[in-house]
Amino acid sequence: MRSALRNPGRTAATATLLFFTSQSFAQAVAPSQGATLQAPQPSTPLTLPHSHNPLATYRPASVPAANLSNSPRIDALMHNGVLELSLADAIALSLENNLDLAIARYNIPIAEADIERTKAGGSTRGVNTGVVQNTPGGNGVGGFGSSSTGAGAGGTSGGAGGAGTGASGLVQSTLGSGTAVNSYDPILTGSANVQHSTSPLSNLTIYGVPTLRDNSINGTIGYQQSFSTGTTVSFTYQGNRQTTNSPYSFLNPTLNSQFNFGINQPLLAGFGRGPNLRYLRIARNNKKISDEAFELQVISTITQVANLYWDLVAAFEDEQVKERTLGFANDTLDLGRKQLALQAIPALDVTKDEGEVARAEGDLTIAKSVLQFQELLMKNALTRNLDDPTLEVMPVHPTDLSAVAADSAQEVQAPTEIIINDALSRRLELKISSINLKNRDISRDAVNNALLPAVNLVGQYGGVGLAGLTNPASTGGVVSTVPTGYGGSFTNTFNNSAPNYYVGLNVNVPIRNRQAKSDQYRSELETCQAEILVQQQRKQIRIEVRNAQYALQQAQARVAAAAKARDLAAKTFDITGKEQQLGAGSAQDTLLARQALASAESALVAARTAYQKSRVELQRAIGTTLDDNGVSVASARVGTQTSQVIAPQP
Template sequence: MLMKRLFTSTLVICSVIGSWQRTVAQTPALNLNLPRSKNPFGPYIPSLVPAASLANSPRIDQLIRDGKLYLSLDDAIRLALENNLDIAISRYNLPIAEADIERTRAGGAFRGVNAGIVQNTPGGGVGGLGSGAPGAGAGGTTGGAGGAGSGASGIVQSTLGAGTAVSSYDPTITGTASIEHYTQPLSNLQIYGVPSLQLNTTGANLTYSQAFPTGTAFSFNFEDTRQTGNSIYNYLNPALNVYYRITFQQQLLAGFGLGPNLRYLRIAKNNRKISDIAFKDQVIATVTQIANMYWDLADAYQDVQVKERSFQFAKETLDRDQRQLELRAIPAMDVTKAGAEMENREQDLTSAKTTLVLQESLIKNALTKNLDDLTLEEIPVVPTERMNLDTDAAAGSTLESLTNEALRDRPELQESTIDLESRNISRSAARNALLPTVSLQGYYGGSGLAGVDNPASGYDSSVPTENSAAIRRAFNNSSPDYLVGLSVRIPLRNRVLKSDQYRSELEYRQSELLIQQQKKQIRIEVRNALYALQQSQARVASARRGCDLAQKTFDISKQEQQLGAGSNAQTLLAQRDLAVAESSLAEAETLYEKSRIELERAVGSTLENHGIAIDDAKQGAVAKTR
C-alpha cells in the first residue's frame, strides 16, 4: 500500500513539473530577471529560456510601398533596435548578470559578465568591410567579469573576488535512513555470551546546516537508532538511543563580518550595473553603425541619380549627333566621341548601381532578423532623409562643454569607474584574508535512552520502553553534552595570501591609470570629432559653391550650343563636370553627417539626440517614434 501511494504521488509531481515546464517553454518574451515561482518544487525544476524569435518586426512591412522600402534615418534606427542581431545577442547579458546576483546571494562566486561590444553585422566600417566601428570592444563571446575582460586594454583582473572562502547561505537539510544486519563469529563466550554475535540496527539521521554573511555557521544534528542483538549481556533488547547536537562557529579574524563574506554579491551587483551600461554602449555603437550605413546608402542612392542624369544626357547627345551626322551637319568624329562618352558614363552608372545594391543589402541585413523572404531580399531601398546642414552644430557648444559632457556620459568610463569599485572590494577582502584564522566554536547536545529489558541478562534497567521517552530524555538536559573552544590557524610565512593581497593592490592601481588614460582618450576623441565636423561643414559649403558654378557653366554651354556658338563636346564636358561636382557634394554631405554622428558618439549623446529610450532597446520593441 505504501509503495502504491508513493508511486501515485510521483506521477502527480511529474505531471505538475511537466506542465510547468511546457508553460515556461511557450513564453515568448525574454525575461530579464531570474524566473520566480511559488511552486514548492520550483528550486529543483530547470528554468527554461524560450527560443529567440527570428521573425522581423511588423514595422518593416509598414514601410514598404509600391514594391520599395522607404526608409528614414529614424525608421532605420527603430528597426535596428527591434531586429538587429548584435543588439539581440548583447541583450542576453542582462539576465545573465541578474542570474549572477542570485548565485552570489546564496554565497556562490560570481561567474562574470561580458562587457564587450558585439559587432558581427557587416557594413558601416564593421565586420570586415572597412575599419573598426567607433566604440568597438571585445566580441560577443569574450568572457570576463567587470568593465574590462581578462587582459583587455592591458589590464589584469586575476584577484577580482579574492579573499577567504565563502560558505553557502542556502540552508541544507541532509537525511539518512538505514537498516543494517551485522554478524560476527566469536572466539570465546566471555564478552557477549554467544558464539556468534548478531546485531540488527535501524538508524535515522537528520542534519540542518546554514552559514551567514557575518562569518557564522550553524548546524543541528539529530540521530535516532534502534538496535537488537543476541548477546545475553545486553541489558536492553531492543535498545533505543536518541542524540542531538547544536553546533555554532564564528570566525573572529579572517572571514569575519559582512565585507569579505558579501564581496561576491557586491561585485555581482556592480557587474549588473556594468551590464546595463555595456548594453547602452552596444546600442550606441549599433546606432552609430546604422547611421553611417544609412548615409552611405543615401550617398550611393544619390550618386546613382547623378550618374543616370549624366548617362541620359550623354545618350540624348549621341542621338542628336547621329541625326546631325545623317544630315552631314557634323563630322563623324564628333559622333564617335559622343559614343565613347556615353559608354564611359554607362560604365559609371553600372558601377554606381552595383554600389547601391551592396549598400541596400548591408542595411537590410542590419535591420532584419532574417532575410528568408526573397521579396524582402530583392526589394530596393529608398532613403528619404535629406542632409540638414546645421551651421550651429559646431559652434553651438564649446569644446570644454562637450568634453565635460563626454566625461560624464561616456559608457566605457562609467564601466571602468564601477569596475574600480569592485576591485576595491576585492582589495579589502584580500587584506582580511591575510589575518590568522581564529574560530570560536561551541556545541550543546543531549542523549536519551529507552528500551526493553533483556530477560537473558536478568537485569532490571528501569528505563522507559517508548522511543518518544528517549527523545524527551535527550532534550530535558538530563544527559548534556557541551563544548566551548577556540581554534587558531596561523600559516607561517603566508606567502600565497600575501602575494594575492599585493597583486590586488597592483591591479587596483593599474585600473586607476586606465581610467585616467580613458579620460585623456575621450578628450582627444571629442576634439578630433569637433574639428572633423567643422572641416566637413567647410567642405560642404565649398562643394555647394563648386556645384553652383558647374551648373552655371553647363547652362551657359548648353545655351551656346543651342545658339550655334558652342560644340557638343564642350557641353558634354560641362555636364560631366556638373556630375562630378554633384557627386562631390553628395560625398561631402555624407562625410558631414558621419562627422556629426561621430561627435554624438564621442560626446555620449547618441541616444538622447535620436530620442532612444534604453528600456525600448532592452525589450526590443519601440512603442513610438520621435
C-alpha cells in the same frame, strides 16, 4: 586622486551642444509624419523565474525561444514594392530587429542570474562588458576589413579570479579573491539504514554465545546554515535501535538517541559581512555594468545604423547623378546622329559621343551595384532575417536626403571645455570603469582580510537519551532504570539530563603567508592599473571630442567648397551649352563640361555624406546619441520603439 577618478566629470555643467535651425534636420531625427504604427509587443521576460512550489527548485527552468521574426513596422514601410526609410524609421527598426542588440539583451538577465547565485554564497560568473559588432557595414564594422577594437561577440569579465583574465589590457585575476564563502542556502541531510551482522566468537566469556548476531536500525537527520557574518550553525539528530542474541546485554532492544548543535564563528580571517558578501556586492555592481554596457551597445548600434543610412543616401544620390549624366550623353548622341545625317558634323564627333555614352553606362552600372549593396547592408542591419526573397531584393529609398539637411543646417557649438566636461559626465565608458573600481575596492578589502590568521570560535551542545526493554535472557537480575520506549529516549535527549558541550578556539597561523601576501599586493597593483586606465579614458574622450569637432568643421568646409565647385561647374555647363547652340562651341566641349558637372555633383554628395557622418560621430563622442535621436534605453531593452511611418502618397 582615487576619489576624483571614480567620479569623472559628475560636477561638470551640462550645456546645449548643438542647435539645428533647419527643419530638414528635424525631419531626419524626428518620427516620420503619417500613419501611426503600433509598436510590437515586448518580448517575454528572461529573468530567472520564481515559484511558490518548493519542488520547482529542483526542476530546470526553460528560457523562451528567441524571436527571429521581423517586426511589423518593416511591412508598414513598404510602399509600391519599395522600402521607404527615414533616419528615424531606420533607428526604430534597428531597436526592434538588430541582432547585435538582440544578443546584448541577454546580458541583462545573465547579470541578474549572477545576483541570485551570489545571494546563495556562490562566486560570480562574470558579465559581458564589450560591445557586440557583428553587423557588417557602417565604417566596415564586423567583417568587411574592420580592425576596430571590440568587434566580435564582446568581452566577458572574469569571475572570482583565474590566471590572466582581463579586459582592456587590465589584469583582474584577484577580482573576487578572499576567504572561502559557505553556501547561504540551508542544507538538509538525512540517512537511514538497516544493518545485520553475524560474528563467530572464540569463547563465551564476553558475550555468552558462540556466534554473536546484531540487528540495528539507524537514522540520522541534519541541518546546516551559514550566514553573511561568517557564522555557521549545524544541528544533527541520530536515532538507533539495536537487538542482539547476547544474554549479557541488559537491554534488548536498546534504543539510543542523541542530538548535537554546533556553531563556528571566524574571529579574524573571514569575519564580518565585508568578505562574506563580496560576491553579492560585486554581482550587483556587475548588473550596473551590464546596464551601462547595454546602453553603450544601443549607442553603438544607432551610430552604426546612422552611418549606414548616410552611406545609403550617398549611393542613392550618386546613382541619380549617374542617371542624369547618362541621359545627357544619350541626348547628345541622338543630336549628333541627326547632325551627321545632315552632314553638319564629322563622323568622328558621333564616335566620341558613343564613347561617352559607353563610359556613362559603365559608371551607372557601378553606381547601381554600389547602391544595391548598400541597400542589402541596410536591410541586414534592420531585420532579424532575410528569408523573404521579396524583401531581400526590394529596393530601399531613403527619404532624408543629405542635400536637404546639409545645405540648411547651421550648427552653433558651445565652448569646447563645456562640451568636454559634458562628455566626461555622459560617456558610459567612464561610468563602467568607475563601477569596476568599486569592485576592485571590494576585492582588495577581502584580500586584506584574508591576510589574517584563521581564528575560529567553536562550540557544541548536545544531549543523549537511552531506552529499552530488559533482556529476558539476561541472568544478572539487574533492574533497568531507563524508559522502555523510544519516546522516553527522545525526551531524555532534550531534557538536559545527559548534556554534552564544549567551547574552544581553532587557530591556524600560516608561517610566512606568501600566497595571501602575494594576492594582496597583486590586488593593489591591479587597482592602480585600473585607475590609470580611467585617466587614459578621460584623455581619450577629450581627444575624441576635439577630433570630432575638427572633423565636423572640415566637413562643413568641404561641403561649402564642393557646393561652390558644383555651382561653377553648372554655370560652365550652361555657358558651353549656349555656345554650342550659337555655333561657337562643339558638342564635345559641352560633354566635357557635363562630365565636370557630374564629378562636382558626386563630390558634393560625398562631402555631404562625410558631413552627416561627422555629426553622428560628434554625437557619439559627446554622449548625446540617444537624446538627439529620441531613444530611451527602457524601450530598447524590450525591443520596442514608438514611431510613425510615412503614409503612402496618393
